[in-house]
Amino acid sequence: MSPTTTQTTATTRITVGELAVRFLEQCGVRAAFGVISIHNMPILDAFHVRQKIRFVSARGEAGACNMADSYARVSGTLGVCVTSTGTGCGNAAGAMVEAITAGTPMLHLTGQIESPFLDRDLGYIHEHPAQLAMLKAVGKDAFRIRNPETALATLREAVRLAQTPPCGPVSIEIPIDVQKMMLDLPADISPVAMAPVQPNLAAVDLLAERLAQAKRPLLWLGGGARGATEAVARFVKLGFAVVTSVQGRGIVAEDHPQTLGSYNLQKPAEQFYETVDAMLAVGTRLRSNETLNYKLKLPTRRFRIDANTLVENRGYETELFVHGDATLTLNALADRLEGRMSIDPQLTADVQAARQAAAALVDSTLGAYVKLKNTIGEVAGQNIWWVRDITLSNSMWGNRAPVLNHPRAGVHALGGGIGQGLAMGVGVAVANAEHQLGRKTLSLCGDGGFMLNVGELACAAQEKADVLFIVMNDSRYGVIKNIQDDIYGSRHAYVELHTPNFAQFCASLQVPHFKVSDPSNTADTLREALAIKGPAVLEIDMDAWGPFAVKFAGPPKKKD
Structure with missing residues (x-):
């Protein structure tokens, strides 16, 4: 029996710290990153005792947060970072900004001083009076667990929010006395089921009608399309050309003859765009450093698919925007386009020529x-x-x-x-x-x-x-x-x-x-x-x- 667990005849009693760890196990987390401190020891003790999640001891909170970020990007799962309170928590701020910029689903667990002294500006050691406000500013949101009764609900909501597009890091601060408090192990500690954003099929119909007439169509793929490789492959089979943002690299293998890869702003690419009669941007913000500060000449007819409604008309205006998950929307669109497209047979050769010219320019x-x-x-x-x-x-x-x-x-x-x-x-x-x-x-x-x-x-x-x-x-x-x-x-x-x-x-x-x-x-x-x-x-x-x-x-x- 673990030191953090007390068995009774009817229930299992655990600490709030152990609840957090058990919940992460249910989320499919296999590794977490952080720095041990007096303000997170109940959580880390549970990692150690249970031995179901690998805990990586970083040398600083900034590094730990970057590790959790990159872990999530590659694994496609939730990233987890655990820091101390006050300055320790503050050390992670820059890495949190990176995670929200990249749209990384991440949970940041941090400590807080004892509840009786919170928010009183007493100069209590390790106190950061505005820690929660700081975390809200550098992440997607931030919460505080105030008692054992609300701990699971807060954990669930934080992870749900982190994994809801646009994804990003969400923080939870847990006062050290609350981390140690006991509660009955809930019967169900699973996370909230996440449903992808369903597209409006009428909007998909309209988009299909407009794209069906294109002879030289182009897909611009961003990081939001990384889970849509099979759906994207259907468009490649239809004959679409492809270009990606730096974050969208590899959605289509970069040696495929129909892709420019991420050679997206060189002069040969811009000249190629002038020959494109329809561009569909999927899961991308068309960022400044990949569009010459939004002055890159993109195709005149532009369409967009994104799970984030706020993307519509940002940077570049679009003829039609469809709100939806990349995989679901692209598959629905492909269903409507297959057998209807008549692609210019010269398009692939022109893609290859533009790619070779752009690569030579870089070289x-x-x-x-x-x-x-x-x-x-x-x-x-x-x-x-x-x-x-x-x-x-x-x-x-x-x-x-x-x-x-x-x-x-x-x-x-x-x-x-x-x-x-x-x-x-x-x-x-x-x-x-x-x-x-x-x-x-x-x-x-x-x-x-x-x-x-x-x-x-x-x-x-x-x-x-x-x-x-x-x-x-x-x-x-x-x-x-x-x-x-x-x-x-x-x-x-x-x-x-x-x-x-x-x-x-x-x-x-x-x-x-x-x-x-x-x-x-x-x-x-x-x-x-x-x-x-x-x-x-x-x-x-x-x-x-x-x-x-x-x-x-x-x-x-x-x-x-």
């Missing part, structure tokens, strides 16, 4: 680094999880290469914050292991971002996370320096970084380290690094490799 900016881009694709293959931090290499090529063949294979810092790729790599590797997904995790990081949360490399070592960190080391914030060259007269301020000897640092953690100073050694070194089972670091010496052929100075914008 022309990379200089020696085209070798790294191509070698990763050739040596690592497609059976990978491709995690990226915000770094020059990701912005210039990692968001579009290597080729991905799985709708959840691409994980990146969508909100634009640096330093999240290391922890995200750990979360992805844990998801891969716990859900037996059978892929290798690669995480592309800059040296500046890597150092921001470098303590999580110790977490990776402790957890034996099977991830290869590719660290692009130029000993500076490269993109900021380029911006200073571009608009600040090359006044270089605060961008040069003192970085460690990564070989010695990795050795201190017993993490294998590899370094490539000569591009010709890339393939052999990469093969050796990929063979490691567990965490490893592959350092690219950018000072030795030299500069990119073109300077990247922030997200591309269309010139007026």
Whole structure:
């Protein structure tokens, strides 16, 4: 019998902390991430005693939250993060912003000080008087459990809300005395059944009538369509061309002849859009950095499907909007279009030509680094999880290469914050292991971002996370320096970084380290690094490799 459980003749008595853990088990959660503290020990003790959910001890709350985020993105299940109260909880705020930007379903459990002292601004140790307001600001919503009687209802509602489109992180703060309180184990602790958003079939009929006349139709797929691979395949079979946002990569395998992949804003892609007579955007916000600040010339006739009603006419106006789940709506639409389309036989060849031209344009900016881009694709293959931090290499090529063949294979810092790729790599590797997904995790990081949360490399070592960190080391914030060259007269301020000897640092953690100073050694070194089972670091010496052929100075914008 567990220390947190007392058996009686009629009922099982458990703590609120154990109730939370049992509920997460019912939600299908296999791993949770966090940092232990005096304000969450009843919850973590239940994880430890029950041994049904793997708990990963991050080195900081920001890293824990990023791990839970990336775990959810790859596994397709609920992410769970557990933090302390006050400053510990506040440490997770930036990672919460990333999760809500990415639309990640996540539950954040945090502590609070003892109930009698709450909301009184007494200067009680670990108190954050406005913690709940802060959590509401950085997430989708936030709740407080005030007593055992309302604990299950609050847990259910938080998870329901987190998993309701548009998905996002939801927080629950539980005062430490409430976590310890006892209650009878409820007979049913299952989560609320979630039903996908049913489309209005009359609207689907109308959309079908308009699309049926298209000769050169295009699907633009975003992250909201990642669960709709089979439905999307029906449109590919009909002859539709495809392009994706960075978040939608791999919904259609990126080596398919009918897809542009995520080469979505290069000039050849824009020229191709001019030949398209109908574009259907599904599960995407058509974000600023993928549309040249909404000035990218998209096809004139635009239609949209989304589970979030607020998306209608945001960024770009659309001729018709259908509110609904991507899979249900696309399948209903395909039912109405199959046998009716007459696609231009030249469309696929034009897609391939635009894709090749766009890829060549990107390659022309990379200089020696085209070798790294191509070698990763050739040596690592497609059976990978491709995690990226915000770094020059990701912005210039990692968001579009290597080729991905799985709708959840691409994980990146969508909100634009640096330093999240290391922890995200750990979360992805844990998801891969716990859900037996059978892929290798690669995480592309800059040296500046890597150092921001470098303590999580110790977490990776402790957890034996099977991830290869590719660290692009130029000993500076490269993109900021380029911006200073571009608009600040090359006044270089605060961008040069003192970085460690990564070989010695990795050795201190017993993490294998590899370094490539000569591009010709890339393939052999990469093969050796990929063979490691567990965490490893592959350092690219950018000072030795030299500069990119073109300077990247922030997200591309269309010139007026």
